Each structure stands twice: as C-alpha cells, then as structure tokens.
Amino acid sequence: MHELSMANSIIETVLNEAKKRNAKSVLEVNLVVGKFAMLGTEQLRYCYGLLVKGTPLEKSKLRIEGEEGRVRCEACNFEGPIHLEQEPEYHIMYPTLQCPKCGGTVEMVGGRNCFIKSVKLRA
Amino acid sequence: MAKLVKHDEGEVFDIELEENILKANEDAAAKNRELLRKHGIKAIDIMGSIGSGKTSLIELLVQKLKGKYRIAVFNGDLTTTIDADRVARHGVEVVQINTGKECHLDANLIAKALDGTNLDKLDLIIIENVGNLICPGEFRLGADERLVVISVTEGPYMVLKHPFIFMEADVVVINKIDLSQAMGVEFEKLRNDVNKVNAKAKVVGTSCRTGTGISEVVEALQIDNLRRQ
Numbered sequence: 001m002h003e004l005s006m007a008n009s010i011i012e013t014v015l016n017e018a019k020k021r022n023a024k025s026v027l028e029v030n031l032v033v034g035k036f037a038m039l040g041t042e043q044l045r046y047c048y049g050l051l052v053k054g055t056p057l058e059k060s061k062l063r064i065e066g067e068e069g070r071v072r073c074e075a076c077n078f079e080g081p082i083h084l085e086q087e088p089e090y091h092i093m094y095p096t097l098q099c100p101k102c103g104g105t106v107e108m109v110g111g112r113n114c115f116i117k118s119v120k121l122r123a
Numbered sequence: 124m125a126k127l128v129k130h131d132e133g134e135v136f137d138i139e140l141e142e143n144i145l146k147a148n149e150d151a152a153a154k155n156r157e158l159l160r161k162h163g164i165k166a167i168d169i170m171g172s173i174g175s176g177k178t179s180l181i182e183l184l185v186q187k188l189k190g191k192y193r194i195a196v197f198n199g200d201l202t203t204t205i206d207a208d209r210v211a212r213h214g215v216e217v218v219q220i221n222t223g224k225e226c227h228l229d230a231n232l233i234a235k236a237l238d239g240t241n242l243d244k245l246d247l248i249i250i251e252n253v254g255n256l257i258c259p260g261e262f263r264l265g266a267d268e269r270l271v272v273i274s275v276t277e278g279p280y281m282v283l284k285h286p287f288i289f290m291e292a293d294v295v296v297i298n299k300i301d302l303s304q305a306m307g308v309e310f311e312k313l314r315n316d317v318n319k320v321n322a323k324a325k326v327v328g329t330s331c332r333t334g335t336g337i338s339e340v341v342e343a344l345q346i347d348n349l350r351r352q
Contacts, residue, residue, distance in 0.1 A: 002226060002258050009144050017138060027135060036287060037145065038261045085319060087283055094286045097321045105323045108290070112261070115143040123134045 003039055006114060007047035011057055014119055018056055023121035026060040030118045034067040036082070036095070036111040041066075069095060069111030076102040082111065148262050151230035155237060155265025162242040165349055166250060168228075168264050170288060171272030172281065173254035176298040178206045179331035180272055180340070181249050185213045187337060192246035192349055197236050199228040199253045206251060216240070227258035230265055246349055256281070260288035268344050274299040275308040282316035289317055292324045294343045301330040 018026055033039050041064045052058050069082035078101040084093045099106045159166050171177045195216040198206040207219035218236045252259040271292040273281045276299050295317045300310050314326040325343040329336030341347050
C-alpha cells in the first residue's frame with residue numbers, strides 16, 4: 001500500500017549514488033524484496049515507472065528478487081524457512097510463528113527487508 | 124590517501140549497494156525507543172482495522188489510568204482531528220498526527236511528535252495508528268508493546284486474511300464481543316486464529332460499549348503497575 005513512497009526512496013537512493021559517482025545514467029537497479037514485506041512488486045514496478053520519467057533512471061531496468069521468510073527459534077536453535085499452515089476450512093495457507101521443530105515461538109530473521117542490492121551505472 | 128580510479132565517458136560499472144530501504148525506519152524506531160526509555164516512558168502502538176474501536180479502547184484506557192499516570196495520546200489519521208478531540212475530552216495531552224495520504228504512521232512522524240512533547244512530564248504514551256491491517260505492521264515506531272484491535276463485526280476471517288500484522292502483535296483485542304451472537308462470529312474462533320499465527324500474543328475479548336475486558340487489556344499490556352519516576 002505504500003509502494004509509491006518506497007519507489008520514491010529507492011529512486012532517491014540510487015540518484016544519490018549516481019551523483020556521488022558522476023554517472024550520467026542508471027542502467028539497472030537490482031532490488032531485493034522480502035516475501036513478508038508488505039510490498040506488492042507489481043505496484044512497486046508501476047510506481048517506479050511513473051517516478052523515473054525525466055530522471056537519469058528513466059531507461060533503467062528494475063530487477064526484483066524475492067527474499068524468502070526465515071525464522072530462528074531461541075529455544076531449540078532451529079533456523080530455516082517460515083512454517084506455512086494449511087487452513088482446511090477456507091483452503092488457504094497462512095504463515096505461523098510456530099517452530100516447525102519444537103513447537104515454540106520463533107522470531108522472523110529474514111523476508112521482511114527491502115533493499116537495493118546493486119546498481120549498474122553509465123559514466 | 125585512497126587511490127582514485129575514474130570511469131571513462133560511457134563506461135558501464137556495477138556498484139554493490141546493500142542499501143536497506145526499510146532500515147531507515149528501524150533505525151528511527153530504535154532512536155525513539157531509546158529516548159522513551161531515557162525518560163522512563165512506556166509507549167503502546169495501537170493498530171487495527173477501520174472502525175474496530177481503537178479510539179474507544181484508548182478512551183477507556185485513558186479514563187482508567189489517568190488518575191494513576193501522566194498520559195499523552197498521539198492520534199494518527201489521514202486527516203481531521205475527530206479522534207484527537209474525542210480523547211482530549213478526557214483531559215490528557217493529545218497530539219494529532221495527520222499523515223495526509225500515507226496509510227500508516229512511521230518512526231519519523233513519532234520522532235517529530237515526541238520532539239514537540241514535554242517528555243519529563245509523562246509516564247505513558249498511547250499511539251493510535253492509522254486504521255489498516257496491512258501497512259502499520261511493517262513500520263515499527265519504537266513502542267514497547269504493539270496491540271492490534273479487531274472486532275467481531277468484521278466477520279470471521281480478519282486474522283487469517285492478515286496474518287502479518289498479528290505476527291507483530293504482543294496483544295490482540297477482539298472488540299464488540301457484545302455483538303458476537305448477532306454477528307454469528309465467535310470470539311473463541313478468532314482467538315484460536317490469532318494463536319495459530321502467533322502463540323505468544325495475548326488475546327483479550329472486550330466490549331468498549333460496556334467496558335468488558337478493559338482491566339484484562341491493562342494487565343496484558345503490563346501497564347497496571349508502571350514504576351513512577
């Protein structure tokens with residue numbers, strides 16, 4: 001729902017980097033978006049496309065890589081993918097903070113990020 | 124001095140960035156938390172659906188606790204001061220935060236609100252987030268406790284449709300339980316759904332209309348016995 005402001009932050013960050021390095025244009029932006037970040041990649045792409053017009057990013061390619069949800073359990077030291085539970089009544093899968101190994105409650109350690117991994121610039 | 128290598132005109136080069144876009148908010152939240160801790164203030168972030176009873180819950184919490192603690196309430200909404208005016212009637216300090224178009228409060232807005240508040244004169248800050256079960260979960264504000272309010276009038280699917288915000292919650296309030304029968308929505312079912320997603324969250328059923336469950340909310344938030352500075 002806040003894809004527009006996120007796209008704006010991404011573009012600002014890249015523009016700063018390009019300026020710092022005297023680049024004339026940005027060819028590629030490689031973004032990592034956690035599957036548990038509340039960001040729709042479709043909307044993010046759309047907003048990005050709107051905002052780059054007239055900037056050195058105008059012709060850039062936005063590549064988005066998903067980051068899986070990862071959890072860690074304090075009790076049994078389990079670290080791995082977040083557990084998905086099946087709800088038979090509504091036929092949906094939902095994530096749970098239950099440890100798949102010991103049944104305790106886990107902390108999320110991955111999958112909520114949104115970061116720019118790298119950019120390709122043209123001098 | 125560092126060696127300087129310049130790119131030729133038109134040369135293409137890759138830069139590793141690892142620039143975290145969401146981290147800016149996490150950092151601002153950590154700063155808020157530190158500031159609040161320094162002043163011995165406990166802060167609660169109240170999130171929840173539109174019309175679930177966030178403001179009503181805050182009014183009841185304020186009524187119950189204002190004799191005991193010095194309280195400020197920050198009300199987040201896109202526009203208007205309706206909620207802030209409602210809470211201000213109870214004689215506590217109120218700050219209205221209008222987000223304009225944003226669907227959530229963020230740590231930066233809270234930092235601004237904290238900046239304009241005399242923190243030496245407070246024990247408890249209650250923050251009412253923008254009504255929304257999606258975005259507020261993602262933006263931590265620096266509060267000690269995160270509470271999510273939903274109500275039985277929203278139907279039986281609210282929790283499993285929005286698991287992420289419930290994963291973030293320390294306390295979940297299921298409001299309007301006096302209407303449970305009329306709605307055909309069971310409190311127990313919703314409570315089970317919350318605990319399936321997040322077994323650590325404390326779930327309390329309330330009716331802000333009758334006052335049922337408010338003491339249990341205070342207990343769950345661990346604000347029944349704040350140490351006065």
